[in-house]
Amino acid sequence: MALHSHREPLSLGLVELPAGQEDWRSVLPDSVDDQPPYDLAWFTPPSERGDRCAVLRERFGG
Secondary structure, eight states: OOSOOSOOOOOEEEEEOOTTOOOGGGGSOOOTTSSOSOSEEEEEOOOOOOOHHHHHHHHHTO
16 A cells, blocks of 8 residues: 555645634635635634844844
8 A cells, every 4th residue: 555645635724813803704715717716715813923034133233
């Protein structure tokens, strides 16, 4: 039995859902053919990223 078969790949989208957002469909990115852009979507709360430029300035002294 072969480990690889001729199955289609499965795509998983990790999508941030803003607090208070009720319509999860509105946060999915557009696709080219009006089909969902992912086979499965995992919705997460937004990640706090802070100021990325400040982090780089501190790291590289800019």
